[in-house]
Amino acid sequence: MYSGSTAMKNKSVAVVIVSNGPGELSTWVSPVVDELNKRNKSLFDDYKIDFTLRLVLVPCPNATGKEFIVANSWNTFELITKSNSFWKLLINPRSFANWPKKGLVIFLGGDQFWSILLAKRLGYLNITYAEWISRWPQWTNHIAAMNGKVKELIPKRYRDKCQIIGDLMADIKINSEISLKNKENHYIALLPGSKKAKLSVGIPFFLEIADHIAEENQNINLIIPIAPTTDKSEYLFFQSERNPIAKYYSSKIKTINNIKDSCFDYVIETAKNTKIYLIKKHPCYEILKECDLAITTVGANTSELAAIALPMLVVLPTQHLNMMNAWDGIFGVVGKISFINRFLTFIIKYFYFKKKKFFAWPNIKAKRMIVPERIGNIAPKNIAREVLFLLKNKDQLKNISDNLRKERGKKGAAEKLASIIVNAIKKL
Numbered sequence: 001m002y003s004g005s006t007a008m009k010n011k012s013v014a015v016v017i018v019s020n021g022p023g024e025l026s027t028w029v030s031p032v033v034d035e036l037n038k039r040n041k042s043l044f045d046d047y048k049i050d051f052t053l054r055l056v057l058v059p060c061p062n063a064t065g066k067e068f069i070v071a072n073s074w075n076t077f078e079l080i081t082k083s084n085s086f087w088k089l090l091i092n093p094r095s096f097a098n099w100p101k102k103g104l105v106i107f108l109g110g111d112q113f114w115s116i117l118l119a120k121r122l123g124y125l126n127i128t129y130a131e132w133i134s135r136w137p138q139w140t141n142h143i144a145a146m147n148g149k150v151k152e153l154i155p156k157r158y159r160d161k162c163q164i165i166g167d168l169m170a171d172i173k174i175n176s177e178i179s180l181k182n183k184e185n186h187y188i189a190l191l192p193g194s195k196k197a198k199l200s201v202g203i204p205f206f207l208e209i210a211d212h213i214a215e216e217n218q219n220i221n222l223i224i225p226i227a228p229t230t231d232k233s234e235y236l237f238f239q240s241e242r243n244p245i246a247k248y249y250s251s252k253i254k255t256i257n258n259i260k261d262s263c264f265d266y267v268i269e270t271a272k273n274t275k276i277y278l279i280k281k282h283p284c285y286e287i288l289k290e291c292d293l294a295i296t297t298v299g300a301n302t303s304e305l306a307a308i309a310l311p312m313l314v315v316l317p318t319q320h321l322n323m324m325n326a327w328d329g330i331f332g333v334v335g336k337i338s339f340i341n342r343f344l345t346f347i348i349k350y351f352y353f354k355k356k357k358f359f360a361w362p363n364i365k366a367k368r369m370i371v372p373e374r375i376g377n378i379a380p381k382n383i384a385r386e387v388l389f390l391l392k393n394k395d396q397l398k399n400i401s402d403n404l405r406k407e408r409g410k411k412g413a414a415e416k417l418a419s420i421i422v423n424a425i426k427k428l
Contacts, residue, residue, distance in 0.1 A: 010044070013051040013425050014103035018118060020060035020083070022228055023300055024109030025070055026283045027307060028129065029055070031171045032108065033076055035418030043422065051425055054097075056118060057083040058110040066228050086114065090121050102428040104421060108168075112136055125424060129168065129417060132365055137161060142424065144417050163420065166413035169307035172285055186220045186391055188213070189288055189310070190276065191296035194227030196234075200245050201320050202297055203238035205380055207251035207270060209295060212384030214274040220391070222276045223264070223291070225284050232256050232266055232278065245320050249380070263287060293390060293397065295383065302371070303361040307408060311400040312371050313387060314360040319377045362404055370403045 015036065019029050033053060043049045055077045057067050068082050079097050081089050093099055103124040107115035112128055112135045119126035125141045128134055130150045134143045137158035144165045145151050151162045190210065192202025210222050226232070239246055239253050252271045256278075259267055264277040279287055285308050288294065294305050294312040305312050358364045360371050374383060390397055 010048045010050045011102070011428075012100040013049055013428055014054055014100045014122075014124070015051050015421060015425070016054045016056055016103060016105045016118065016122070016124065018056050018058055018105060018107050018115040019109035020058050020067070021109060021300070022067060022070060022282060023304055025067055027172055027304065028108040028168045029071075030074075031168060031414035032106070032417055032421075033074070035414045036421060037076070039418060039422050043425065047426060049425060052078040052100075054079040054081075056081050056086065056089065058086050058114040059083050060110050070228075090117060093122060104424055104428075106421065107140075112140075116140060125428075127417075127420060127424065129165075130162075131168075134162070142420060144413075144420055146413070163416075165416035165420070166410040167307075167408045168413045168417070169304070170408055170411040171414045172307060186217075186293075187291040188220055188222055188387065188391075189291045189294040189296075190222060190224045191294060191301050191305075192224070193297045193299065194230055194301075198297055198299070199230065199234060199238050200243050201317055203235055204243065204246045204249035204251065205315075205317055206295065207239060207253070207276075208249045208380035209384050209387070210276055211251045211270055211272045211274045212381050213387060215272070216384070216388055217391075222274070223287065224268075224276055224278050225282065225288065226265075226278050226280050228282045235268065235278075248320075251380075293387065295387060298359045300361070306362040306371075306404045309401045309404040309408075311390070311397045311404075312360070313383065313390065314371055314373045315378060315383055316359060316373070316375045317378050318375065362407060366403075366407045370407065371400055 017029055017033070019025055036053065040051065043051060053076060055071050057071075057080070060083065068080055071077060071080050081096055085096070089096055099122055101123075103122060105115050105119035105122065105124050105126050107126070107128040115128065116126055116136050116139045126139070127142045127144060128140045129144045131146045132150060134140070134145070134150060134154050137143060137154050140161065143154065143162040145162050146165070146167050148164055151159060151164060154162055190206045192206040193199050213220055213222065236253060236256065237243065239251070241247065253268055254271050255269045256266050257269075259265060259277070263279065265280045266278040268276040268278065270276070281287075283304070288305070288310055289308050291310060294310050296302060296305060296312050296314055298314060298316050302312065302314060358367075358369070359373055359375060362370045363373065372386075374386070
């Protein structure tokens with residue numbers, strides 16, 4: 001421990017955070033970094049330890065490509081490396097920066113193995129935040145678990161590495177000054193997806209849901225949080241004849257206009273005069289928190305909605321599986337070959353969908369139906385009817401919200417994880 005001598009040289013330590021997508025940055029990395037920054041001065045004054053924060057973005061199919069810009073805007077990290085530089089970083093770390101002899105690598109998103117690889121390469125200790133499972137307990141130095149279920153899944157000989165800290169998503173900061181509600185109006189969030197494969201179905205399908213809802217109830221406001229990978233031009237594209245799926249749906253966009261002096265950025269008006277408000281801010285939990293319900297496709301967004309206990313109806317129309325030429329990646333390539341297209345459609349419909357019990361993350365993690373899922377050859381009109389039914393049954397919505405809260409871990413995880421990191425720094 002520091003003896004008080006001003007001649008003693010400060011010990012330099014690198015805290016390297018590994019992460020991947022925008023959800024992880026906002027819900028995991030941000031609260032932990034805030035807590036670490038609170039402790040920085042104390043470490044410097046009391047222990048003469050000067051630690052720097054570095055962020056390593058790793059390859060991930062769910063990343064948007066804009067993570068670097070988001071993280072850089074925080075003005076917090078001494079170094080940020082992009083996901084496409086990860087392998088170069090592993091091969092030659094010093095081509096990016098000088099690395100202190102002592103350090104920690106903290107897993108906060110992506111594949112846990114990447115953080116372990118990087119820790120071994122740098123000669124640093126590794127700390128893994130495990131939300132649902134710790135995949136490589138034999139190779140990590142410390143495991144911070146969301147709840148007791150995670151610890152139970154760790155082999156007994158490694159459980160002493162594990163400490164239950166709670167749910168990082170439970171520490172999401174929401175601006176309570178924003179209020180959308182009044183006594184007459186309801187707000188419904190529409191989340192049609194972020195990638196082209198989902199948007200090709202989601203935009204025409206969700207537009208028609210919106211029209212059916214508005215036709216039955218004019219006191220419902222519809223909003224779409226625009227994913228950071230998309231913009232308003234894609235909404236126009238995927239509802240047009242250029243999207244082969246759009247011909248199966250009657251709803252079309254008449255106009256998209258900018259909005260001034262509002263928490264929303266644009267307003268869509270459909271051909272049937274339905275208004276849908278778009279917001280670019282990401283994440284926009286303060287807006288979503290004000291909603292009564294979300295209609296969403298499957299994906300990581302179901303986990304984020306669960307974190308703020310927002311009731312949701314999860315939809316996955318399967319009637320367009322044969323149109324894999326509209327999909328991204330390898331499915332889009334092989335989907336252009338007709339016989340392979342038919343074969344893949346058959347496999348997915350009759351094996352994957354029948355074998356897979358749940359599709360929404362809250363249900364997968366709880367191993368029971370917490371939020372309703374509608375998977376199959378579903379129609380927008382039927383989804384709209386179910387939404388209207390749920391809005392009239394507030395007890396049912398409250399029950400969904402309560403169950404979502406129960407399945408998440410306790411608050412205070414960011415503070416506890418920061419304490420684990422700081423204690424590890426002191427021992428280096």
